[in-house]
Amino acid sequence: xxxxxxxxxxxxxxxxxxxxxxxxxxxxxxxxxxxxxxxxxxxxxxxxxxxxxxxxxxxxxxxxxxxxxxxxxxxxxxxxxxxxxxxxxxxxxxxxxxxxxxxxxxxxxxxxxxxxxxxxxxxxxxxxxxxxxxxxxxxxxxxxxxxxxxxxxxxxxxxxxxxxxxxxxxxxxxxxxxxxxxxxxx
Numbered sequence: 001x002x003x004x005x006x007x008x009x010x011x012x013x014x015x016x017x018x019x020x021x022x023x024x025x026x027x028x029x030x031x032x033x034x035x036x037x038x039x040x041x042x043x044x045x046x047x048x049x050x051x052x053x054x055x056x057x058x059x060x061x062x063x064x065x066x067x068x069x070x071x072x073x074x075x076x077x078x079x080x081x082x083x084x085x086x087x088x089x090x091x092x093x094x095x096x097x098x099x100x101x102x103x104x105x106x107x108x109x110x111x112x113x114x115x116x117x118x119x120x121x122x123x124x125x126x127x128x129x130x131x132x133x134x135x136x137x138x139x140x141x142x143x144x145x146x147x148x149x150x151x152x153x154x155x156x157x158x159x160x161x162x163x164x165x166x167x168x169x170x171x172x173x174x175x176x177x178x179x180x181x182x183x184x185x186x
Contacts, residue, residue: 018078020053020148022141023067025084027060031126034133035083035119035141042145061086061120062097065104072112078156079148080108083119083141085129098122115151119144 022039024032036055043053058067061084068080082105088094101120108116119141123129131137 018048018052018152019076020048020145020152021068021071021077021080022053022055022145023064023071023080023082024055024057025059025061025064025120026057028085028087028126028129031085031121031129031133032083034130035085035121035139035144038134038139038142039081039083039119039145041139042142042149046146046149060084060097061101064101064120065108065116068105068108068116069112072108072114072116075114077114078152079115079117081117081119081141081144081148083144085121085123085133087126087129088122088124094122113155115148115155117144117147117151 020043022036024036026032040050040053040055044050056067056071058064064082064084068082071077071080082101084101086094086098086101098120102118105116105118105120108114121129121132121140123132132140
C-alpha cells in the first residue's frame with residue numbers, strides 16, 4: 001500500500017557489551033517511573049542485563065537534552081533513552097518545554113552519532129499520560145528503548161558493512177512496473 005511504513009521489527013539480540021542510559025525527568029515522577037520501567041523491560045527483553053542499563057534522573061524534561069549530551073560525550077553508551085512527562089496546563093509553558101525537549105534530544109543524536117531517543121509523553125491530561133505510560137496506549141519508554149536498540153544495531157551494521165550494504169537493513173527501492181511497448185501500426 002502506498003504511503004504505509006513497513007511493520008517495525010524487534011532488533012536482534014544486542015551485544016552483551018553494549019551499555020545504554022535512560023535519562024528520566026523527575027517532574028511527574030510517578031508516571032515517569034512507569035516509562036523507566038517500560039524502557040528497562042524492553043532492554044531486558046533484548047537480553048541486556050541490569051548492569052548494562054544506567055538510569056540518570058534530572059529535574060524535568062527541559063533538562064533531558066543537556067544530560068543526554070553529556071552522557072553521549074562519554075562514548076560509554078550505545079544509546080540514550082530520554083523519558084519524561086509534560087502535561088498541558090493553563091499557559092504556553094507546555095509547548096515550550098515539549099518543543100525544546102524534542103529538538104534538543106534530536107540535536108544530541110545528530111551531533112554525537114549516539115542514538116538519543118524521545119520517550120517523552122506530551123499529554124493534555126494526567127489520564128492521557130498514564131495511558132501512554134503502560135496503560136491502554138502502550139509505554140512510550142519501552143518504545144523509545146526499542147528505537148534506541150534498533151538504531152544502535154543499525155549504526156553498528158552501517159559502520160561494519162557500509163551504508164546500503166548491511167545485510168540486516170538492506171534498503172530496497174520500490175520496483176517499477178515493467179514498461180510495455182506501444183504496439184501500433186508500423
